[in-house]
Amino acid sequence: MKKEKRDLILAFESSCDETSVAVIENGKRILANVVATQINSQKRFGGVVPEVASRHHIEQITICLADAMQRAQITYDDLSAVAVTYGPGLVGALLVGVTAAKAVAFAHHLPLIPVNHMAGHIYAARFAGEIKFPALALLVSGGHTELVYLPKVNCYQIIGETRDDAAGEAYDKVGRVMGIPYPAGKQIDELAHQGKDTFNFPRAMLNEENFDFSFSGLKSAFINTVHHAEQLHQELDQADLAASFQQSVIEVLIGKTAKALKKYFVKQLILAGGVAANTGLRTAFTQTMQQFPQVDFLQAPLNLCGDNAAMIGAAGYVAWKGGQRADLNLNAVPSLEFDWIK
Amino acid sequence: MIILAIDTSNQPLSVALLKDENLLATVTLNNQQKDHSTLLFPVINQLLVQAELKPDQLDRIVIAQGPGSYTGLRIGGTAAKMLAFTLKKELVSVSSLAVLAAPMTSIDSQTVIVPLFDARRQNVFAGVYSYSKGQLVNLVADQHLALTKLVEILAVYSKIIFVGGAAHKFGDFLQKNLPQKDLSWTTGILDYPQAYQLGLLGRKKQPLENIHAYVPAYLRLTQAETQWLAKHQEKLNEPLVEKF
Ligand SMILES: [Zn+2]
Numbered sequence: 001m002k003k004e005k006r007d008l009i010l011a012f013e014s015s016c017d018e019t020s021v022a023v024i025e026n027g028k029r030i031l032a033n034v035v036a037t038q039i040n041s042q043k044r045f046g047g048v049v050p051e052v053a054s055r056h057h058i059e060q061i062t063i064c065l066a067d068a069m070q071r072a073q074i075t076y077d078d079l080s081a082v083a084v085t086y087g088p089g090l091v092g093a094l095l096v097g098v099t100a101a102k103a104v105a106f107a108h109h110l111p112l113i114p115v116n117h118m119a120g121h122i123y124a125a126r127f128a129g130e131i132k133f134p135a136l137a138l139l140v141s142g143g144h145t146e147l148v149y150l151p152k153v154n155c156y157q158i159i160g161e162t163r164d165d166a167a168g169e170a171y172d173k174v175g176r177v178m179g180i181p182y183p184a185g186k187q188i189d190e191l192a193h194q195g196k197d198t199f200n201f202p203r204a205m206l207n208e209e210n211f212d213f214s215f216s217g218l219k220s221a222f223i224n225t226v227h228h229a230e231q232l233h234q235e236l237d238q239a240d241l242a243a244s245f246q247q248s249v250i251e252v253l254i255g256k257t258a259k260a261l262k263k264y265f266v267k268q269l270i271l272a273g274g275v276a277a278n279t280g281l282r283t284a285f286t287q288t289m290q291q292f293p294q295v296d297f298l299q300a301p302l303n304l305c306g307d308n309a310a311m312i313g314a315a316g317y318v319a320w321k322g323g324q325r326a327d328l329n330l331n332a333v334p335s336l337e338f339d340w341i342k
Numbered sequence: 343m344i345i346l347a348i349d350t351s352n353q354p355l356s357v358a359l360l361k362d363e364n365l366l367a368t369v370t371l372n373n374q375q376k377d378h379s380t381l382l383f384p385v386i387n388q389l390l391v392q393a394e395l396k397p398d399q400l401d402r403i404v405i406a407q408g409p410g411s412y413t414g415l416r417i418g419g420t421a422a423k424m425l426a427f428t429l430k431k432e433l434v435s436v437s438s439l440a441v442l443a444a445p446m447t448s449i450d451s452q453t454v455i456v457p458l459f460d461a462r463r464q465n466v467f468a469g470v471y472s473y474s475k476g477q478l479v480n481l482v483a484d485q486h487l488a489l490t491k492l493v494e495i496l497a498v499y500s501k502i503i504f505v506g507g508a509a510h511k512f513g514d515f516l517q518k519n520l521p522q523k524d525l526s527w528t529t530g531i532l533d534y535p536q537a538y539q540l541g542l543l544g545r546k547k548q549p550l551e552n553i554h555a556y557v558p559a560y561l562r563l564t565q566a567e568t569q570w571l572a573k574h575q576e577k578l579n580e581p582l583v584e585k586f
Contacts, residue, residue, distance in 0.1 A: 036584065036585045037586070040584060044566075044570050049564060049566040061420060062424060063554050064585070066554070091413075095420075099416075099420040103383075106397060107428045108397075328383035329383070329384050331377070
């Protein structure tokens, strides 16, 4: 019996505060996915300090590679290519991964594949199932909130994005007001399940024609509510606050996505990004998708919603198959973005 | 022994290939428009091609460890660390200030060599070196310090030669604050780091025992950490980085 040909991609991710190295087989199977997270370090500062993040990346990068190679039980000769996140992200952090990936590609004569971090987030869903084109992806993370149309493989077109804060950013800012340590998303999600939407915060831009988002108005309304109560020495129910905030975020995300699903004929909706791990959001989306029985619903696996190199390896695999290559002069592009749909 | 030496500590980028103490090929670029990230690996590749060598024929990587620009140090440091690790070769790190001091071999033993880099806001990275019996000796450890502090340290020496572009920038200040001294400044090529010198220094050093542990010598905490430490005397109980 002939064995299926094995294409192995070694992937690097270092765009924010996670250093990660993965080995991916045929774009869909994880042989290793080592993630070193700096949360304990960065929570000292209530957020990610770029220089601190960059310093941790260089401490961790070879250790992560050693672990990944060992867990995957492979040698460099087994590899087909090296994929790396080159943007968007913190420039100093990105540069560690880009330089490390170049070193490995150069040393072992392997092709270097540049990967957009957001394409990576979308391809985290590849580990839950096959991606069917055309597809629509809702990407929600600490740095990004965007709706992306995927007409075919390796083609990503923005149809809408946040005009101010990303959803995850709003969670962290609201968390700070509530005294919840960074990163606040998980704890607000848990609190929200114990409360009710009683404050009726605004649902920004929900009735506008475009597919853009805005979360700064919600954040301000939230902060005003809390400060006003403090002045009156009123005690607000924390769970209700969390539930009201989360409900507004979810309704806006779902409203805009549903609108996009009505305009664009797609076979699949993909939910991905760090905030896609939010259980409130996942539950609400699963319910909403019953209104779109013809659209397949694919969610990034919970453990791959945050930043990791496995997703970069999956996106890198299709980019590699599509013939994308980077030269040794590849640079980090901190503000890298998909093109807008024409 | 084939040595690859890399210095990206500051604006100039210098890479050299050595065979023992002999130079095979070297490039020093000082392109304000391009950064080390785009230039470094094309330059390494070019040198290896010209010397007709393959990456796995390298025996040792020597990296200028700092001080210098944080980003520059990380690009060179990551490249060197990863090349050494992935090719299973030796890694040696050398002070970036020592690299500037190294060519001053003909200096008499009474003269101290002070290489310095601009660290902004009247601060510098500097160290004090001398040559004794053909060996470069570090008299005062590399450090980040105010210019005013540097002249205090230098007050005990009578003959000083300053090295590096930043030394010219602070020339007037140094002259005014060290009035009785015999001061001089390097010029020309000596103001720029030469990776060949780095390779020579690195050739004599012991390789690092644990490549994973290599980090650049920033010689300064980040502002966020300094502020945090000022407020938190206690140690953090949790490890700063956790692996899954
Ligand atoms: Zn991300």
